[in-house]
Amino acid sequence: MQILITHGSLARTRVLHFNRWQLAGALFGLITVLTLLSGTVYHVIFLKAAREGWPVVSQVVKLVVRDEFAQRDRFMRENLDAMATKVGEMQAKLIKLEAMGERVSGMAGVKPEEMQQIKPGAAGGKGGPFVPVARPSMDQLNGWVASLDEQADQNSDLLTMVEARLLEKKLVSLMIPNSRPVEGPIGSGFGFRADPFSGRAALHTGLDFPADSGTPIHAAAGGVVLFNEYHPQYGNVVEIDHGHGLVTRYAHSSKILVHAGDIVKRGQTIALVGTSGRSTGPHLHFEVLLDGAPQNPAKFLALADGETVPTTRKAAR
Structure with a gap:
């Protein structure tokens, strides 16, 4: 160029x-x-x-700045309204969750005073529709979010306690001997009967399940094997401790498959039907003892048809 x-x-x-x-x-x-x-x-x-405040230039600047501020203010208000709507939806969901938690806690057996310990600020009933203010401020939104966070933590604690109680109930039910140790009809029930050897009246402290020799014998509930040994009256016998003073006894077996100290599960095969000891034929003699006192095993087996098992001792009664 x-x-x-x-x-x-x-x-x-x-x-x-x-x-x-x-x-x-x-x-x-x-x-x-x-x-x-x-x-x-x-x-x-x-x-x-x-x-x-120059005469002409200041007016122009004010118009430009005012329009910019107006757009920014409108944008912030729209966002605040959207956030307030979301907060209202979250509050409605938490109210439903809290009501559901209270119903489930009642089913789980959580007492009202325990719920008050979780929610110390809850005094009396609360409810009603959520009606947000027309133009919420940022401070108000921050307060609502903090309140929702606190409610969420309280509901989480409540559900944790409910879960623990339900698990405790499940564990208790697993430790109650309400499963049949041998499938089949009951030959001789609990109570007084004529002794098969002497013919005199005597107390039969368990249930007899007639079965072929070698039929598997299953644990009526989970527990720990107390001992497995030969007894002159019971023959080859196994006793299982289920906690809370509950013990089950499985007698006259032909073979024992567990040892003292073993942890067994409900339904686990622990022995085989036989006719050892004081027995007239192959069968299982099944006993349930509470604090050493014989109980009617039929009452425990009947609990298998129930919905819940409150406590071990209540089941025994």
């Missing part, structure tokens, strides 16, 4: 030569100067005019 400079005072015309890089540098410098100049004009003239 060439630029010709001609003037009457010059003896001859001057010629200036520029390449593309020089032109690009000159253009970049011009843009930089204009940017700095515009920034200087804005900060020095417009801001000063707005602060000092």
